[in-house]
Amino acid sequence: MNINNQHYRTIWVDPDNQANIKIIDQRQLPHSLVIEDLRTIDDFARAIFEMHVRGAGLIGATAGFGMYSATLSSSNDLLATLQRAADLLVKTRPTATNLAWAVNRQLAVARNAKTPEDLKKKVFELACQIADEDAEACRCIGEYGVELIREISRQKKGEPVNILTHCNAGWLAFVDFGSATAPIYAAHHEKIPVHVWVDETRPWLQGAKLTAWELMQEGVPHTLIADNTGGHLMQHDMVDMVIVGTDRTTATGDVANKIGTYLKALAARDNNIPFYVALPSSTFDWQLSNGVAEIPIEQRSGDEISYVSGINKSGSMENVLVCPQGTITANYSFDVTPARLVTGLITERGIVKAEKQDILRLFPEKK
Amino acid sequence: MNINNQHYRTIWVDPDNQANIKIIDQRQLPHSLVIEDLRTIDDFARAIFEMHVRGAGLIGATAGFGMYSATLSSSNDLLATLQRAADLLVKTRPTATNLAWAVNRQLAVARNAKTPEDLKKKVFELACQIADEDAEACRCIGEYGVELIREISRQKKGEPVNILTHCNAGWLAFVDFGSATAPIYAAHHEKIPVHVWVDETRPWLQGAKLTAWELMQEGVPHTLIADNTGGHLMQHDMVDMVIVGTDRTTATGDVANKIGTYLKALAARDNNIPFYVALPSSTFDWQLSNGVAEIPIEQRSGDEISYVSGINKSGSMENVLVCPQGTITANYSFDVTPARLVTGLITERGIVKAEKQDILRLFPEKK
Numbered sequence: 022m023n024i025n026n027q028h029y030r031t032i033w034v035d036p037d038n039q040a041n042i043k044i045i046d047q048r049q050l051p052h053s054l055v056i057e058d059l060r061t062i063d064d065f066a067r068a069i070f071e072m073h074v075r076g077a078g079l080i081g082a083t084a085g086f087g088m089y090s091a092t093l094s095s096s097n098d099l100l101a102t103l104q105r106a107a108d109l110l111v112k113t114r115p116t117a118t119n120l121a122w123a124v125n126r127q128l129a130v131a132r133n134a135k136t137p138e139d140l141k142k143k144v145f146e147l148a149c150q151i152a153d154e155d156a157e158a159c160r161c162i163g164e165y166g167v168e169l170i171r172e173i174s175r176q177k178k179g180e181p182v183n184i185l186t187h188c189n190a191g192w193l194a195f196v197d198f199g200s201a202t203a204p205i206y207a208a209h210h211e212k213i214p215v216h217v218w219v220d221e222t223r224p225w226l227q228g229a230k231l232t233a234w235e236l237m238q239e240g241v242p243h244t245l246i247a248d249n250t251g252g253h254l255m256q257h258d259m260v261d262m263v264i265v266g267t268d269r270t271t272a273t274g275d276v277a278n279k280i281g282t283y284l285k286a287l288a289a290r291d292n293n294i295p296f297y298v299a300l301p302s303s304t305f306d307w308q309l310s311n312g313v314a315e316i317p318i319e320q321r322s323g324d325e326i327s328y329v330s331g332i333n334k335s336g337s338m339e340n341v342l343v344c345p346q347g348t349i350t351a352n353y354s355f356d357v358t359p360a361r362l363v364t365g366l367i368t369e370r371g372i373v374k375a376e377k378q379d380i381l382r383l384f385p386e387k388k
Numbered sequence: 389m390n391i392n393n394q395h396y397r398t399i400w401v402d403p404d405n406q407a408n409i410k411i412i413d414q415r416q417l418p419h420s421l422v423i424e425d426l427r428t429i430d431d432f433a434r435a436i437f438e439m440h441v442r443g444a445g446l447i448g449a450t451a452g453f454g455m456y457s458a459t460l461s462s463s464n465d466l467l468a469t470l471q472r473a474a475d476l477l478v479k480t481r482p483t484a485t486n487l488a489w490a491v492n493r494q495l496a497v498a499r500n501a502k503t504p505e506d507l508k509k510k511v512f513e514l515a516c517q518i519a520d521e522d523a524e525a526c527r528c529i530g531e532y533g534v535e536l537i538r539e540i541s542r543q544k545k546g547e548p549v550n551i552l553t554h555c556n557a558g559w560l561a562f563v564d565f566g567s568a569t570a571p572i573y574a575a576h577h578e579k580i581p582v583h584v585w586v587d588e589t590r591p592w593l594q595g596a597k598l599t600a601w602e603l604m605q606e607g608v609p610h611t612l613i614a615d616n617t618g619g620h621l622m623q624h625d626m627v628d629m630v631i632v633g634t635d636r637t638t639a640t641g642d643v644a645n646k647i648g649t650y651l652k653a654l655a656a657r658d659n660n661i662p663f664y665v666a667l668p669s670s671t672f673d674w675q676l677s678n679g680v681a682e683i684p685i686e687q688r689s690g691d692e693i694s695y696v697s698g699i700n701k702s703g704s705m706e707n708v709l710v711c712p713q714g715t716i717t718a719n720y721s722f723d724v725t726p727a728r729l730v731t732g733l734i735t736e737r738g739i740v741k742a743e744k745q746d747i748l749r750l751f752p753e754k755k
Contacts, residue, residue, distance in 0.1 A: 051712040218718075221693065221710070223590055223614040229693075229711040237712055245693055245717045247590040248616050249648025253723035256650070256680050281616025283623070287654040313623050326588065326596075326612055329696040331708030341698030341706050343588070344596040345418040345604055350612045351585075356620035 022192040022199075022206070023238055024054060030196050031079050032086065032152060039145070040093055042086045046073045047193060051234035052332050059083075062091045062106045069120075070113040072225065076194020077268045077304050078155040081119030084110045085151035088127035092141045099140055103131050116277055116319045116355045118269035118306045123151055152196045158301035158369035159198035166204025166264070166299060166367040167211065173261050174213045181214040181242070183261045185251055188220065188279035189227040190266025190299065191235045200299035201264040202235070204367065209241045217243040218254060222279060224325040224352060248281050252288040263289050263296045264367070270298070270305050272387070274360030274375025275312025280353050286362035298358075298375070299367040307387050310377070312357040323350035389559040389566075389573070391421060391605055397563050398446050399453065399519060406512070407460055409453045413440045414560060418601035419699050426450075429458045429473045436487075437480040439592070443561020444635045444671050445522040448486030451477045452518035455494035459508045466507055470498050483644055483686045483722045485636035485673045490518055519563045525668035525736035526565035533571025533631070533666060533734040534578065540628050541580045548581040548609070550628045552618055555587065555646035556594040557633025557666065558602045567666035568631040569602070571734065576608045584610040585621060589646060591692040591719060615648050619655040630656050630663045631734070637665070637672045639754070641727030641742025642679025647720050653729035665725075665742070666734040674754050677744075679724040690717035 022029070035041035035058070046055040048071070057073060059065050065087030068074050074083045091106035092099055107124040114120060130147050134140035173182045188194075190201035198206060208215050217236055222228035229245055236243040246254075254260050263285055267276035276282070276298045289296040309315045327350055328340040344350075363375035373379040381388050389396070402408035402425070413422040415438070424440060426432050432454030435441050441450045458473035459466055474491040481487060497514050501507035540549045555561075557568035565573060575582050584603055589595035596612055603610040613621075621627050630652055634643035643649070643665045656663040676682045694717055695707040711717075730742035740746040748755050 052709075221590065223588065223616060226710050229715075233715045234712045237715065243716070245711055245715050247647065247693060247719070248614075249590060249646070249651065249723075250718070250720055252650040252654070253647060253685065253720050256724070279616070280614065280620060283619040284616065284651040284655055287619070287658055288651055291654055318620065326614060329698060329708065329710065331696060331710040333700070333706050333708050339700050339706060339708055341696065341700050341708055342419075343593050343696060343698040344612055345601045348596075348600045348604065348612050349610070351617065352614070353617055353620050356616075357623070 022197060022235065025238070030152070030156065031074065031193055032082050032196060034149070042090065044068060044074050044083065045193070047075060047231060048073055051230055052338065059086070060090060062087055062109060065090055066109050066113055069110065075227070076189060077117060077119050077266060078159065078195030078200070078301060079193070080114060080117045081123040081303055082152040082155055082196050084120050084123040085127060085148040088124055089144045089148040092144050099137055100131060103128060114319060115317045116268050119303050122303050126151065155195050155301060155303070156197040158303070159195050159200055159203045161369035162200055162299050162301065162367050163198055163203030163207035165371050166297070167207035169262065169297065170204055170208040170213055170215060177261070179214060181216040182208070183216050183218060183259055185218040185254065185260045185263045185285065186220065186232065187228065187265050187282050187285055188222045189231040191232050193231045193235055194266060200266045200301065203299065204264060205241060206239060209239065215241065217241060218251065218260060219243050219245045220248045220251065220281070221245055222281065223248055227279070251285050255288045255292040255294055260294055263294060264299055267298050267300045267304050268355060269316050270300055270366070271309040271312045271315070272305065272307050272380060273310045273377045274363055274366060274380060275357055276363060277312060277316045277318070277355045277357045280356050283356040283358045286358040290362050295364040296362060297365050297367055298363055301369055302384060313359060316357055318356070319354040321352045321354050323352050325352050326350035389564060389602065389606060397519070397523065398441065398560055399449050399563060401516070409457065411435060411441050411450065412560070414442060414598060415440055418597055419705065426453070427457060429454055429476060432457055433476050433480055436477065442594070443556060444484060444486050444633060445526065445562030445567070445668060446560070447481060447484045448490040448670055449519040449522050449563050451487050451490040452494060452515040455491055456511045456515040459511050466504055467498060470495060481686060482684045483635050486670050489670050493518065522562050522668060522670070523564040525670070526562050526567055526570045528736035529567055529666050529668065529734050530565055530570030530574035532739050533664070534574035536629065536664065536739070537571055537575040537580055537582060544628070546581060548583040549575070550583050550585060550626055552585040552621065552627045552630045552652065553587065553599065554595065554632050554649050554652055555589045556598040558599050560598045560602055561633060567633045567668065570666065571631060572608060573606060576606065582608065584608060585618065585627060586610050586612045587615045587618065587648070588612055589648065590615055594646070618652050622655045622659040622661050627661055630661060632665055634665050634667045634671050635722060636683050637667055637733070638676040638679045638682070639672065639674050639747060640677045640744045641730055641733060641747060642724055643730060644679060644683045644685070644722045644724045647723050650723040650725045653725040657729050662731040663729060664732050664734055665730055668736055669751060680726060683724055685723070686721040688719045688721050690719050692719050693717035
């Protein structure tokens with residue numbers, strides 16, 4: 022998508038140096054656009070753990086390139102080096118399934134390589150392919166999802182379709198297009214009037230910092246709200262549909278997404294509002310069938326609750342303490358929305374009900 | 389309750405000057421304790437509108453004293469002056485019903501006064517009485533509510549009772565004791581082990597700034613969380629009950645409370661967790677029967693969404709911008725939780741179901 026009318030992806034290979042992978046340091050958004058170079062496996066692990074990059078698809082793509090960076094070491098046993106890299110990467114964000122998915126694909130291709138040079142080439146090609154697949158999957162999600170928006174627009178006789186989203190499942194969370202935002206961008210591109218309610222998404226404020234910013238860059242009308250607001254809006258017919266992303270999806274359609282998603286799903290159900298989850302199939306964890314019981318939920322530093330970062334009146338980034346010094350905090354990053362609250366899953370192969378049978382109809386190879 | 393082991397109310401008459409009413413400027417908490425003097429009706433209106441004071445009971449008590457301040461003007465027509473004061477005060481916070489309740493009581497007593505001196509005396513006495521009644525009602529709420537906590541503690545064989553609360557319905561929101569916190573303080577006083585999950589309560593952060601602070605001052609174990617977290621905790625048996633306050637309650641048991649309360653009520657219902665609302669009966673609006681349709685919802689400045697205030701590393705209060713400059717925001721202050729989601733109302737006369745018949749059983753004079 023565009024930044025200041027110039028096309029960007031969230032991760033790319035330096036055209037002058039293939040060993041140099043470039044990302045946008047998302048911690049600096051929306052206040053400044055900082056491009057960062059990642060070279061070593063530690064750079065990649067830190068970028069994921071400290072959330073220079075975040076979001077289901079982008080974490081996977083970054084892990085893919087991270088594995089490639091590990092192949093550039095001077096080790097005599099590249100497979101062992103890659104295994105260590107995989108272990109390091111997978112630990113950085115325990116809920117995100119795309120991490121394991123990407124590193125396991127890399128390990129499989131590496132094991133089949135014939136020579137160290139062949140291994141390096143194959144791992145690099147697969148890293149690029151993972152990124153390209155992610156962008157293409159999101160583009161397809163947009164094509165399928167826009168149908169839903171078009172239909173509501175028709176029912177509302179062209180009045181703006183009000184879509185609520187939580188966190189950032191935008192292009193910044195993927196390689197391009199985004200998952201939850203892909204149908205929105207497709208609708209906007211088709212000139213279907215849309216308006217997005219953007220949950221600010223405490224504690225990290227991905228909605229305020231990233232979703233609001235990328236919608237602004239694309240010219241999509243939107244309003245930023247506190248996370249507490251969605252229920253009130255739904256009670257008063259101010260939301261036509263909800264679209265969110267997911268960081269891990271069970272084979273039965275339970276979705277782990279940013280903490281607070283479950284609350285919006287409950288409100289949508291209570292007010293008969295469709296609640297859709299958009300995902301490239303790389304976020305499926307096909308082994309799981311009970312999300313609430315089985316998906317590990319990442320806990321992050323309590324400082325993300327106690328301190329809020331933003332720019333002060335001098336224009337500098339600053340962290341301010343918002344509670345009494347010494348307050349104990351808990352910071353769960355995700356929650357699980359049970360499939361029973363999900364109207365449908367928008368995937369790169371089409372839209373399915375959040376239930377095993379319908380999911381497997383689209384992904385028969387996983388039976 | 390206590391600040392640094394010294395007893396305070398949230399509003400009191402200067403012992404050296406009856407024309408001078410003292411409040412705690414709650415905008416400065418938890419970082420500094422600033423006592424402010426209110427003298428003119430404009431002081432009172434500004435203190436309520438700008439949230440130097442806030443919370444159902446304290447708004448009522450402040451309005452009571454505000455009406456008294458209006459009687460100290462040099463006007464020849466004190467009743468007309470009081471009517472203007474009433475109009476000014478009622479407009480400051482449209483959702484809070486205690487405002488109209490307090491000013492109407494003052495207008496009634498003023499109309500029955502025989503002389504200007506008699507009027508001033510009666511209005512002063514009623515202002516003090518409104519404050520005393522508020523404190524006493526909250527004390528009684530504590531006595532009734534602690535029964536619920538004691539019973540859960542018994543079932544849990546003395547393991548800490550985990551109570552989730554939203555916003556600040558603590559003593560800072562009333563004259564003393566608080567509504568939602570009164571049963572918690574009573575339990576803590578009885579040495580029943582309790583632990584409070586404190587919703588930070590965006591946008592104004594009453595939970596982070598006020599509830600966490602007052603619980604810390606009283607030594608009640610608590611953990612501060614993002615508003616998004618409660619559903620996850622409830623799914624994982626980490627919440628035994630929810631207790632919140634209310635700013636306006638219909639005769640049928642619908643409650644308007646801080647935005648986001650409805651989402652917690654939905655999560656409590658989905659997980660079979662009791663959801664109680666604690667209130668002095670002054671928050672009933674006996675005219676209303678459909679909260680979602682009838683209770684006016686205050687909208688406040690969008691800057692409360694775009695900017696977060698806290699203390700920076702130099703220890704100064706600072707506002708930081710957390711979204712792109714120019715982002716459009718919406719800031720609804722309250723939502724309405726329908727009675728069907730409320731397990732019970734804890735009032736100064738006892739605990740009732742959130743339904744008209746049971747409410748009127750305790751308040752037969754309102755039939």
